[in-house]
Amino acid sequence: xxxxxxxxxxxxxxxxxxxxxxxxxxxxxxxxxxxxxxxxxxxxxxxxxxxxxxxxxxxxxxxxxxxxxxxxxxxxxxxxxxxxxxxxxxxxxxxxxxxxxxxxxxxxxxxxxxxxxxxxxxxxxxxxxxxxxxxxxxxxxxxxxxxxxxxxxxxxxxxxxxxxxxxxxxxxxxxxxxxxxxxxxxxxxxxxxxxxxxxxxxxxxxxxxxxxxxxxxxxxxxxxxxxxxxxxxxxxxxxxxxxxxxxxxxxxxxxxxxxxxxxxxxxxxxxxxxxxxxxxxxxxxxxxxxxxxxxxxxxxxxxxxxxxxxxxxxxxxxxxxxxxxxxxxxxxxxxxxxxxxxxxxxxxxxxxxxxxxxxxxxxxxxxxxxxxxxxxxxxxxxxxxxxxxxxxxxxxxxxxxxxxxxxxxxxxxxxxxxxxxxxxxxxxxxxxxxxxxxxxxxxxxxxxxxxxxxxxxxxxxxxxxxxxxxxxxxxxxxxxxxxxxxxxxxxxxxxxxxxxxxxxxxxxxxxxxxxxx
RNA sequence: GGCACCGUAGCUCAGCGGUAGAGCAGGGGAAUCAUAAUCCCUUGGUCGGGGGUUCAAAUCCCUCCGGUGCUACCA
Numbered sequence: 001x002x003x004x005x006x007x008x009x010x011x012x013x014x015x016x017x018x019x020x021x022x023x024x025x026x027x028x029x030x031x032x033x034x035x036x037x038x039x040x041x042x043x044x045x046x047x048x049x050x051x052x053x054x055x056x057x058x059x060x061x062x063x064x065x066x067x068x069x070x071x072x073x074x075x076x077x078x079x080x081x082x083x084x085x086x087x088x089x090x091x092x093x094x095x096x097x098x099x100x101x102x103x104x105x106x107x108x109x110x111x112x113x114x115x116x117x118x119x120x121x122x123x124x125x126x127x128x129x130x131x132x133x134x135x136x137x138x139x140x141x142x143x144x145x146x147x148x149x150x151x152x153x154x155x156x157x158x159x160x161x162x163x164x165x166x167x168x169x170x171x172x173x174x175x176x177x178x179x180x181x182x183x184x185x186x187x188x189x190x191x192x193x194x195x196x197x198x199x200x201x202x203x204x205x206x207x208x209x210x211x212x213x214x215x216x217x218x219x220x221x222x223x224x225x226x227x228x229x230x231x232x233x234x235x236x237x238x239x240x241x242x243x244x245x246x247x248x249x250x251x252x253x254x255x256x257x258x259x260x261x262x263x264x265x266x267x268x269x270x271x272x273x274x275x276x277x278x279x280x281x282x283x284x285x286x287x288x289x290x291x292x293x294x295x296x297x298x299x300x301x302x303x304x305x306x307x308x309x310x311x312x313x314x315x316x317x318x319x320x321x322x323x324x325x326x327x328x329x330x331x332x333x334x335x336x337x338x339x340x341x342x343x344x345x346x347x348x349x350x351x352x353x354x355x356x357x358x359x360x361x362x363x364x365x366x367x368x369x370x371x372x373x374x375x376x377x378x379x380x381x382x383x384x385x386x387x388x389x390x391x392x393x394x395x396x397x398x399x400x401x402x403x404x405x406x407x408x409x410x411x412x413x414x415x416x417x418x419x420x421x422x423x424x425x426x427x428x429x430x431x432x433x434x435x436x437x438x439x440x441x442x443x444x445x446x447x448x449x450x451x452x453x454x455x456x457x458x459x460x461x462x463x464x465x466x467x468x469x470x471x472x473x474x475x476x477x478x479x480x481x482x483x484x485x486x487x488x489x490x491x492x493x494x495x496x497x498x499x500x501x502x503x504x505x506x507x508x509x510x511x512x513x514x515x516x517x
Numbered sequence: 518g519g520c521a522c523c524g525u526a527g528c529u530c531a532g533c534g535g536u537a538g539a540g541c542a543g544g545g546g547a548a549u550c551a552u553a554a555u556c557c558c559u560u561g562g563u564c565g566g567g568g569g570u571u572c573a574a575a576u577c578c579c580u581c582c583g584g585u586g587c588u589a590c591c592a
Contacts, residue, residue: 194587362551432550
């Protein structure tokens with residue numbers, strides 16, 4: 001049976017500055033989904049990258065006295081580094097400034113043009129360079145000095161230029177049909193409803209080229225124009241599969257299974273993108289799923305307030321896995337979330353160090369100290385043992401169900417419910433007493449605990465790859481027995497194996513100041 | 518202005534017609550294998566206000582207040 005393919009993407013970042021925690025969060029979440037699917041047997045292609053063209057990049061570069069490409073190279077390097085810094089397993093990193101992208105975008109444009117969906121006209125209006133957007137007169141506020149400001153507070157200029165347009169209006173009904181036929185095309189539901197009501201409100205044709213700057217992909221046949229942001233940026237998802245080269249090694253990955261994006265760009269992904277693809281005669285991605293925004297102690301992060309969180313610093317301060325766990329456990333995926341140092345320490349200590357780490361440590365050190373490191377073979381299982389194992393076995397199906405909605409937080413909540421039960425099981429059986437009174441029960445309780453830990457560690461790998469790998473090492477689980485095929489009750493941890501000496505995996509976090517002296 | 522969504526224990530949230538729930542935080546106890554980690558018990562809410570439907574409403578309807586999102590408009 002051929003392996004089922006799974007293609008997932010993050011949005012590509014605009015590298016007009018340094019990456020912030022929002023970029024990191026999107027990458028972590030998408031990575032966890034990608035890893036989950038790999039462990040569940042899919043042939044996964046996970047893509048992230050950067051969107052490097054546009055007037056803003058060009059202007060920033062001019063201000064700094066470098067070329068746009070130099071600026072893109074410099075800033076993209078920083079975004080790229082975020083991958084290893086957060087332990088992202090992306091299979092490719094695409095840059096819209098790459099030659100492969102020029103080829104794909106040009107081909108897509110020509111297809112849309114051949115379909116009769118692109119025409120040349122004139123665009124006139126108030127334009128904000130900083131927002132890269134036109135605004136209606138009515139949206140602007142007039143300043144005392146006669147200048148006009150966009151709703152975002154950025155200055156606008158009156159611009160008239162020749163522009164190519166895409167016949168978005170033509171796709172209104174087809175889009176509504178799509179949302180209807182494929183209810184999970186846009187998620188979560190709140191976003192879907194917004195999109196439907198937006199499309200029902202009527203669609204205007206879309207300006208898709210510019211002549212006022214040249215840092216971008218030229219329009220085929222009319223290089224005076226360069227393509228405007230969305231045709232260029234969105235197409236990256238197709239570029240990475242090599243289209244239009246049908247023989248490209250990744251050709252079979254299109255259409256993508258999921259685009260994971262921020263809620264601010266849902267319209268472009270759920271309205272424009274499927275329209276472009278329908279026009280070009282390409283299959284549509286299966287799902288577009290929006291995550292929420294992260295707030296710093298409930299406050300919006302912004303450069304001017306100075307409360308922007310640096311993902312690199314966070315990973316360094318708390319550890320990559322703890323940081324990944326925190327965001328994926330604390331924030332219901334799809335909703336906004338809040339970050340605070342107190343909250344992350346609370347999660348680290350309560351969930352990781354106390355609940356999971358301590359359970360592993362107390363059980364494995366019993367094996368080490370009393371059994372010469374040999375994991376016991378279980379004796380006959382009591383009802384209680386069986387019930388404990390059943391809870392762990394049920395985890396995989398629950399996780400798959402939750403993953404159907406990308407409900408990463410639920411997977412973790414369910415997993416930690418099993419860990420809580422395992423702590424009750426362990427405390428209730430008092431293996432430290434059984435050690436003297438009933439060696440066989442002692443061994444069985446330790447074996448059951450180890451088996452639960454094994455399943456928990458396997459299923460938590462997508463969120464905390466390194467820590468779980470270390471836990472599986474301590475449990476003596478071979479590297480080729482760590483996929484989801486090995487859990488859910490189909491296999492058990494092997495008794496009799498000699499385990500390595502246990503060591504703490506999830507350290508308790510103590511504030512550096514407090515431990516300084 | 519229109520259309521959604523939300524307002525439940527100190528905090529984060531679940532429940533969405535049938536005697537108020539979870540996790541964390543707070544309080545008390547047990548245990549001592551373990552990262553002072555665990556386990557048990559427990560304090561705590563007139564479910565935003567008011568009105569209605571119903572034998573019965575956190576749950577349905579109306580209205581008001583507060584918050585959020587999307588969208589439109591400024592004559």
